[in-house]
Amino acid sequence: MSFDLLESAKNIFNSSVVSQASSQLGESEGGIQKALSGIIPTIFTGLLNKAGSDGDAGGIFNMIKSVAGDANSSAIAGALGGGGLLAKGGDLLRSLFGDKVSSITGMLASFAGIKESSANTLLQTAAPATLGVAGQYAVQNNLTPNSFLSFLNTQKDKILGAVPGGLNLAGVLGLASLGDLGKKLGNLASGIGSGAANAANTTINTVKQASGGRWIWPLLLILVAIILLWYLMKGCGGGKHDGTVVTDSITTSQLADSASINVTETTPVTETRESIKVTLPDGTILDAYKGGIEDQLVTFLKDGSKSAGKDVWFDFDNLNFKTGSAQLTDESNKQIGNIAAILKAFPKTKIKIGGYTDRTGDSTQNVKLSGQRAEAVVTELKKLNTDMAQLLGAEGYGSQFAKAAATAPDEERKKDRHISVSVREK
Template identity: 60%
Template sequence: MSFDLLSAVKGLFTGDVVSQAAARLGESETGIQKAISSIVPTILTGLLHKAGPQGDATSALAMAREAVGANTPSVISGALQQNANGWLNKGTEWLQGLFGNKVAAVTTAVASFAGIKASSAGTLLNAATPAALGVAGEHAADQGLNAAGFLTFLNTQQDNILSAVPPGFNLAGLLGLGSLGELGKKLSGMADNIGARVQGSPVETTRQVAGSNRWIWSLLLILVAIVLLWYLARGCGGGNITDDVATDSIAAASPNAVDPLIAPVDNAEVAIPRESIKVTLPDGVTLNAYKGGIEDQLVQFLKDDSRPAGKDVWFDFDNLNFKSGGSELTEDSREQVQHIAAILKAFPKAKIKIGGYTDRTGDSLANVQLSRARADAVLSSLQGMQVDADQLLGAEGYGAQFAKAPAGAPDEERKKDRRISISVREK
């Protein structure tokens, strides 16, 4: 019997795994089961796309090989319960490798389809990605497949996978395709080309290999000559040659500057002086702020009748910090929260929601919980400053759901994902 990749991955999500996931995420088993039914073909479609139309079968195979070991029910359960062996972190990174900046849209589609929270959908995606890739990687290892063979194998699986994608997901659109059928045609065409090359003339193949070898030897000789010249130049220069050493300004900064889990948006520009300005509110109150900071942006937005409010309108705090590992605001952060309270009092029609975000490192469920706790802390502070309750529409923690940088990216990139934001829903 031929190998069925889709069925093999689905088989990992046993009744026990579904029950444990439901208990861990606070969802119904029906919702979890429905989410898995959409997640598995979605991940595998992403793999088809990466190996085929994206033309990156080598990276696709490398991801699958690295994921071998994650493809057992017990490992999935361990990842969901306590991020065992860091599989959730790896899943986050690989998911971005498959879908790029469309991960949030995929997460939203799964949540909507299954009727579960977006945070739960994100955790399931992070856990299922290593498992799905691991099944493909194990099969590739068993069959001794190289990148070309892996692409050919995936082509044999495409019909089952693509037909299992739930209708209405618009997965083709997220991948930049007109339809999933277009993905299938491109994949088949690439696989056919590989087959044609394999069946080519033995004489011509020998001639090409021989030519390639001569080219490689020429390149090696050039590289050896370059290294030799560099070595001689270093030797002749003696101690007069000074190596430039780049200084990392972030690493040299005060260790007490920020909590590494959620940092202000503008920390990447800490070394650049910011321009201080006065922001005057309609009621005559004047705030000491920074040009381009949240006070400046928020007041300009609220004054501009041509710019509508909505759930997609967000402004990031730029001077907000928490005590390390917790949700308690530092004393110096209260000033910016007070500014927001003053702005809301000056614009009584404005209604806002608070959102908390983290980067992709750490346990995804813990990140959601911490981001929610910190968003709640800001909301509570605003409530304590006598802001009209009707203007505060609540707080939500999104964890790493909308993070852009992969878990393995330098902190300089990841810290932009750690933030607290305000969404203006009415003005």
């Protein structure tokens, strides 16, 4: 079944989000739901309009990838509670709609029967999460800027058809109708496709002139095949990433196979591992593995020349969950207990727990599951009387940092499925 951008975005704004927004903003749940029914297609329509008008495929592509990690209910809940996502949402809306944001906000408030301030908060909250769904899909499928525009063209009819009749979005955007927007994007997408075809024709003509015909036709067929293959790979995700972090997904059964694999650049997990004793500053001695998380983490914390930060991560190497759930297996308790002991021995240390997946499956559901599993680890650390000030929360990143392709063997993909500790202070 083909990917539905609009429905995937709607699924993020679940009943829990609606309930929280209702309570936070002092609006009825019905009013919140109606507002969101207009907000989500409005944001996507703004993206379509920018794509069809600017012609800046690279800028649009970078914009949606930059918020790929915000496409989850947890990020929305944080924003409603006063998180930094609101400011990001305001910037995105200005990028999409310019000085028309206030007009759109007022129109949405009137349509849903809620306060304009509530509509403004919802719109700013929804913008990163909604656009992030597009970002997740783009990086999951290794899309390029041009192939992303082609993908948008396949989604435009569903998006434009979902804009409620009570919203005069076309008028605000200066269009005779939203159909005109669809035509502009369609023409742009057609131009992208014809570019590769023109390149192929130019190559054929050049070779024909140089050869005068005869024996060159087999060579021509080979050249055409190579060019078409290159284009298809580029459009369907064969290109490389440009270095931006990516977001993707995995099925729950796959994530359950091995929730935490040691993928640091030091010692990979193997069948036979060397057992060691790790001694902590308070005299506690931990049973661990050489190159495992305890060994690496304690070595790092003792090294005064290395600084903590959001890019400093250590992967659990003996942590697993029951199939399709966020329930830790009994054997996982030992390593979590070791982490709790390390935090006690290094009281200045503050950490964040992250959950990661490979590139397969439904992105929305698996970002959610990876987040739930990261939260499960935090919960267990709290049960072990870990100082709350040392725990800076948990977050599910889906396949934002996955390295293996979705079609790679499971032995490669399982390295992308793990739970990790980020040392933010030491």
